[in-house]
Amino acid sequence: MGTPLGDFIRTKRDSLQPETLGLPDRSRRRAPGLRRQDLAARAGISVEYLTRIEQGRDRNPSPAVVNALADALSLDAAERAHLRYLAKITGGACSAHTGPAPAPRQVRSTVLDTLRLLEPGIAVVTNRLGDLLARTSTFEAVTRDTGLLDSSAPNLTRYVFTDPRARTVFADWDAVADEQAFDLWLGPAVEHSEWLSAELAPAAGPEFTRRLNRHVVPRRGDLRLNHPAGHALRLRRETLDLTADAQQIVVFLPADEATAAAVEQLRHTGQGRLRAIS
Template sequence: MPANAGALGSFIRDRRDQTTPESVGLPVGVRRRAPGLRRSELATLAGISVEYLVRIEQGRDRHPSPQVLRAIGDALRLDAAAHEHLRTLAMASSGQCVGPYSSGRDVRPGARALVEQFEPGVAVLGNRLGELLVHTSTFELLARPVGLLDSAEPSLTAYVFLDPRSRETFPDWDRVADDLVANLYRGPNAGASRQLIESMSARAGSEFTDRLTRHDPPHGGVWRWRHPDAGELRFDVEELELPAADNQQIQVLMPADDATAESLDAMRRRRSGALRAV
């Protein structure tokens, strides 16, 4: 059974527990032991049998059709992001690659050149495992002092779960950790994700493994960094998907306020001054 086989079922159970009867148009009725939907209610709303829903939730049926997934998602009133996450978890649970097979580590010259076009902005090319493959010089000014680039093969996932400095770097540490684990189900391929999940489970313990059953879609919103020289920095993040065969993304971090923009400018000026002094 794939390592991610229970992901789909636990996500559906969690969302069922969080969905109240009145929110989907059902009468509240008699007092309940739990506030969420019963299996029978979700099955009726989705137009499937209770027995089939049980098999999906228990991970015994890992190949529900797109139509069944859509029906379950609609019954739970999932938004577009959660619908996509449901589809992604279904593919991961069945052992399929979410995208074409790729190590997710080989960077094409064209992709490398694209990152360079974001200079002097803050941009980094990585994959769903959290591996940081190419970055701009300003990203280095942001990440080098906090230790994120200490490794010869830097990984945001390893840094967040294994390096105690990460809790100081990211004031919203729990949110960053949640998003990194959610991304593991999205690629770059099932084998690579499974290998990292096994490794991180052994090395990071419950802080990592407890998140494997949450399956919340990435939070989005402002990403806060705490820099040793510049203080707190706030970024809006845009993610650009590269061609599917690459299984890589470019994240562009844009200042979310004037104070962050001014701090970045000051960091760049200090770097330029240091280069001139040399």
């Protein structure tokens, strides 16, 4: 049985062309990408050890080996961080846990006070599973009528993959779907990510599972929304990590004057109140 770490290494190895690393092109290869033998040589480890890591038979490579593999795969900073994270959760995979379970939805009172200070900005407290735990009134105004907040326990990941309206609302739906699937690897705990993945897989089908297993680190650009009221919004995102809570505050900033004017219009259409969900 494979592991997230082994799957990621194998996926990156398959995506590399030998000539980009200065290696001879072996065009007769049946499998794509970099040979296991070449990667092992670049990382300074044995082929047998690399095979064990990729197949999940060795779950605890040392930090030195992880760093050597990152160098050998020519990973960028974001990919290196993801590799280290996968090594951490793979090494702890044998630890007992209670099995798949939803993540807690409580938000600390001081975090809610911080969110209130961000009014009338567009901000939300969320976790890596996509649970929307609290939001400003302007976030509610901007997402009104999109269907995102229809549930009593709204979840962005579930909305993206199971609500047909999401493909219209998000101008770059594919990029947003990549982000949400990737972030499940960074969920509050393994059992929480397993819970949501198990729920989404049957409903979302291959669009979800393919993205989840690719381990492609997303490039997070501006968020473009097609609001049902007819506004085309472009929003920049700033994320404030609440590491101790496994949560984050995401602040959305208008990227242009047209978006700022549209947000102001939506905000005055219906005055909301700060919402906390627990």
